[in-house]
Amino acid sequence: MTTSATIGCCVCGTPVDASILIHGHCASCAAKDKHLAPPMIDLDRELLLHKCDRCGRYRRSGQQHSWVHAEDESAQLLALALKLIQRPKHDAAITDARFLYTEPHSRRLKLKLTLSSDLGATATLQRSCVAEIVVHPMACAECARAAAKPPARSAQVPL
Numbered sequence: 001m002t003t004s005a006t007i008g009c010c011v012c013g014t015p016v017d018a019s020i021l022i023h024g025h026c027a028s029c030a031a032k033d034k035h036l037a038p039p040m041i042d043l044d045r046e047l048l049l050h051k052c053d054r055c056g057r058y059r060r061s062g063q064q065h066s067w068v069h070a071e072d073e074s075a076q077l078l079a080l081a082l083k084l085i086q087r088p089k090h091d092a093a094i095t096d097a098r099f100l101y102t103e104p105h106s107r108r109l110k111l112k113l114t115l116s117s118d119l120g121a122t123a124t125l126q127r128s129c130v131a132e133i134v135v136h137p138m139a140c141a142e143c144a145r146a147a148a149k150p151p152a153r154s155a156q157v158p159l
Helices: 027-032 075-084 141-148
Strands: 006-008 015-017 047-051 057-059 067-069 093-100 108-118 124-137
Touching (some): 075 124
Antiparallel strands (some): 057 067
C-alpha cells in the first residue's frame, strides 16, 4: 500500500499532495507566479478587423477580397475575431471565448478568453484574459466600385 506525503505550498502554506506540487507551489500559486507560468498569449499588439460601413460586411483575415456578413456578437463574428488572435504559446489552448459589452459606437470588440495549459502530469492551469479588437472602416470592392461610379445625369435643354 502506497501513501503519498502531504506537503505545504511554499507560498500560501496550503497542504497539497506531494505528487501534484509544481516546483513547491500549489496549482493556484503556480498560476500566479510569472516565472512558472509564462504568458500564454501575446495581446500587446493592436488587433484590427475591417468592416465595410456601407454594406456591413467584415473582411476575413488573410484574404484580401473575401468579405462575409456577420451580425453583432454572432458566432460568425466570434470566429472572425478568433482568427486574428495569434495561437497560444506553450501548448495552451483557447477553451472558452465570449463577447464583453462595449458601446455600439465605440468601434471596439472585447473578447474574454479562457486559456488552459498543462503544467505537469496532474495540474492544469486556466487563465482568463481580455482581447480588444478595433473595428476599422474600409470599403469592400463592390461598395468602392459603386461609390466610384458617377451618377447618371440627364438634362433637357429647351430649343
